[in-house]
Amino acid sequence: MILRRRDSDGDRAARPRIGVTVSARSAWRIFPLIRLQVALAGGRALRWITEAEVDLAAVDGVVIGGGDDIAPMLYGGELRAGVTLDPARDRMEARVIEAARGQGLPVLGICRGAQMLNVVLGGTLHQDAFAVYDASRRYRTILPRRRVEVLPQTRLADLAGTQPMRVNALHSQAVDQLGQGLRLSARDEGGMPQALESLADPFAIGVQWHPEHLVYAHRQRRLFRALVSAAGARFQGDCQTEAVDRMPPVDASETFFARD
Template identity: 35%
Template sequence: MAGIKIKMHHLPRIGITPDINELDHPETEYVVRRNYADVVSRTGGLPFLLPYGEQIADYLEALDGLLITGGMFDIDPALYRQMARKKYVIKPARTHFEQALVEGALARSMPILGICNGMQLLAVCLGGELVQDIPSEVDGALEHKPDQPGSIAQHEIRISAPSLHFEMSVGEVHKVNSIHHQSVLPCDAYQTLALSPDGVIEAIEAKSDGFAVGVQWHPEYGVADIDAIVLDGFLTNAREYFQRRSAR
């Protein structure tokens, strides 16, 4: 009707990367845990699963934020300038796709949240390197890949530096879940936000403009108070990203 303005409420569109199984099988499936999509919806976002392909620019044009999920595989050490020190399960198709998405999102200053393996890939895309195997490379390491569900908290983390994006105090301690055997090494391109008691890096954020954050635990389970802080911050930045794009 003339003279009536309809206010459209935009839910930030969050692209979520799935895993893939049996790549050579005629009935290959994309797989992703439901709680990744559910937590995006509960936090005020609109989740989209991203099938692999070369349409990276089209995906990024349609999205307001990018969530790189975890996975039970490793990143090829060649991608971070190391030689493999043991045999690893790698997924080149997935890593190639996610790497292109992360690099494209970084170029656009699009908000990125990397979870577990996704944090490790974010670090690699920013120029960092990885600890290939925590148990054999970190003296006195805690158990970071326990034989228990992700819904159970495993160890503490301590906030080690002020964040550009979150209101957290240095010295804060949170107990988080943990499902990983590799970790991120320090790098000038990102700041370490949190450490576990054994010195393993548990959270990072890029020093460049834009929200590019990685957490080594799994906030989609909602185990710790810090999980809501991370997810709310991600979705807030995705909304702001959409508003900036719309104002151009």
């Protein structure tokens, strides 16, 4: 891990720094989208492609981005033919999540990132989720085609409301057994898990879809606002979940399919 220039306390308090892990192959197109979402939420994103770039002391929160399937050996699964893996990224992100949790940094997991959060906390995955949830339609698009049901009495419901959301979908794996301290917060129409969240500090939420592509959608931007709010609270030594809970409630006019 390298040492980056430290920002002043005033800069960090005003614009929390968010470390973002991305794939070497897709960083050029994915990181600018996440950087935009973090900026709109009031933060500043730092890109991490390799473990040598990671500096947790320089950030106040973490985004674990999407990408290849997670190696099944990490959660007791079996390697299947034809699956693209990235062992170096697996190691990097597992270490980032472990260290972030240990240091009280909030985490937002996106697609693979949500799955990695679950695995690091002791959970497992369905390697072929659509073989298990045969009522769930398989999508591979950045367009908002999949309908997701937000579970009531969850932090995601507080952030985004309980009206169904239309989201995009690129994944083939999904959460099986939940990791320690996590609960489900959304499913699709076929019952497949689509989001999970931590029950207490440090704040953590993971979604199976790619909210970075849905920059026009109010409720998707609130995921990044929640992360930045939690990061700012952590920097100030305040309760992260309480800071997220103090966010203004979602406007009912923002929960219709055309704008979600």
